[in-house]
Amino acid sequence: MTNPSLDAYQQVFGMAGLANRAGGYNGLGIQLQLQLQYDLSFYFNNVPPVKIMGQKAPSTADPSVLPVLGNWDLVWGPALVEEENNNVPTGVADNALYVVKCDAVAFPGGPTLPAYVVAVAATNPSSLYDWETEDFAVSEVVNWTTYNPSDPTTSPYNGTDPYISKGTATGVGILLGLKSPDFAASPNTTLQQFLAGLNPEPGTAIIFCGHSLAGALSPTLALYLKENKNLNAFGVTLVYPTAGPTPGEAVFANLFNSKFPPLPPGWEEQKGTYQSWNTMHWNDLDVVPHAWTISELEKIATIYGQATSNMTPYILQTLQKMAIDDSSKSGASYTRIQNQSLPGQLQTTIKTPPATLQDYMLQLAVQHVAMYNGIPAAGPNPQVNGLILPQPLPKPDVVNLVPGVTAVTESEMIIKIINQIIEWILSHYTLVEKENATQNIEADK
Template identity: 65%
Template sequence: MTNPSLDAYQQVFGLACLANLAGNYNGSCSKLQEQLQYDLSFYFNNVPPVAAGHQKKPSIANPSVTPILGNWNLVWGPALIEETDENHQPTGVADNALYVVQCDAFAFPGGPILPVYVVAIAATNPASLYDWESEDFSVSEIVNWITYDPSEIITSDYNKNDPYISKGTATGIGILLGLTSPETAAAPGTTLQHFLTGLKPDTETGIIFCGHSLAGALSPALALYLQEQKQLEAFDISLVYSTAGPTPGEVNFANRFNNTFPALPSGWKSQQGDYQSWNTMHWNNFDVVPHAWQENDLEMIAGLYGQSPDPYTSGILKALRDFAIIDSMKSGAPYTMIRNQSLPGKLQNDGSSGKINIPPQSIYDYVSQLALQHTYLYYGRVASDETPAIEGIILSQPLPVPNTGLVNGVTRVTDEDTVLKIIDQIFQWIEAHIHLAEKQSIANESNG
């Protein structure tokens, strides 16, 4: 069999990107799950048939995919969750998603060729207020890693000695561990833990956890949790490939992860590319998201694309920076990146809906640049009549687009929708902080 054109790191990153497909749609939980499974049938073998595609038997990966991505079999999931909003109504979006695939012969650069399992975790869904509020931005409270119970999130004060993670990271891991593969999916009725602990490989086998954005924080934390719970004992090699993630925890947690998951397994040869390293969080230096939540990195976000000449825009960006720093410091814990590698990004002038001004002359400019830097700069954009191509810094161009249609009851989200949703989420977050500050000021005056 011909080796895929993507190297091992790129394949795993591609698998992480595919976990994000559910974020491209709106619909009910069951319909979104069916849509994700339908889309994955284009890329993987053995995806159980879905009614929407009139499929009668498990999938065979599209022949346009395997020469690029390699041969992968779906073995668990996909599973996802649709949360409810403050009015107890379904959000209509996939708030978290997860699947597991397996390859019989995976060539590790500078290492062996082994069977491998990959746990792929979905990124932040820009349309999910739950993702933003309860996972990404929930950093002012922390959870002691030593006593952490994913089924019951209990925050505590920082004691400087134990490792701690953000409440948002703790919440996200709990959600992922609580997912059950649907009856119509692979390994139905099992959780990820039950599935992994039930595996009994008869040869040396590896496992890799991967994810982008929110999942760039969740994938190393989930891998560490399962490793310390002795639930990865079926595997001879356990690795993480995370990208564009916010900081999941403080300095003791970062050291604990780095010590448990070394930069290179013993006896393997290191690779030369910036993106070619395991157990390392890779990030584009123009991506806002990985600048959270270390204080010195947060200081940079308002001017990351140059100082805005517009006073209103400049004020909003400074408020975003200042409130983010306040939230980070309120935890009392020094948020610290795990082992990481910056990648050379490039500012873009062409967004999905027109020109982007550099420096930003509006919030729309800033968020359009942010959206490009957080997505296409990692995996590329194909040229269209409206926009030029973008060469990605991990994948030079995107994976082939699935030829699957839309499941009945599902609608597609556009790039424009995504930018507008991010702007709305940022404004809501700032307004909430202003309201909280006003309440605290009133309370202080009353007590005075």
């Protein structure tokens, strides 16, 4: 078979996006699990059949996928969790991951090797659990030297040891605790158990990837497994995180950088801005990777220009102040792991500068997702090539839904994001009132 049109970086990024598919649905955990597995059967070989959808044998990837993404087999998972808020199931996929394998991946500037990819799902915009427990939980930190994934206890920052945010610590613990269901690939095993049972060929690579929240979780998960000696059987260990917030502070970032250099020995540096391993790639107009470094958070209220209505600038400035306050509380200075910015472009089909919070959120959503994947032409609007993928991966002509599952539209996603931010504002109500009073006093003066 000829090489796929996407290079290894783009293939891995595409597979990170596929891990997010469950975020586009509502349903019970078991239904969402089956839906994600069914969706993956379009892209990968040997996905166990989802019998309720009429599948009777392991999958063969759709012919439209192979020339683009290459020939990959599902080997573990997918595994997915639906959490609870106050003993009430969330009704969405809060975390998910899966593992695929290809017998021959041509690495740009390097050799052709067998490779495994561990793909971690991003924040589900519909999951308040994700937002509160993983994304926004940065005011407390966990000492990496004593980190226990099953009990991520926080402790005061001592200024010496590496620390990660409580949210990152919680998320990695959830991923390590997930088991592949008995109807999925490599059933009834955790990721660590699956990796321990492998006997890969010499030189085999393993790559961890994820976007957004998973841009913080995937490098942290890889570092944990590496330090725990779970990856010793692999010849090459790589990470390809995108659009991620900072998982931890400066000592942790330096630790990660020392364990994961941008290129394995002997590999040649590539020219593309997206073409480096063990590097967090981010769109410079994407709000999410501006968290949680204070100097970067100070840019987010006006990242798309000064909002024009009376209320929107106040809301955005208040959000920015709250984010900076949360980032500062522990005393740890959040610092990006080694990273590479990508040149974004404002989408003029959205009102810019924003007049309303919805304008801001629409631009944010485009910059955080579509600008990495590419935007197909629509009506008078021309095609926009993405910062990593030229255009989105092929999709089925018709999306079939597992009984009990409903799809979430893009508009509904935007509304959910706005609602989650409103919830966050309400959770910081005292700070909002204090800021409001301060601004009123300044206005009176």
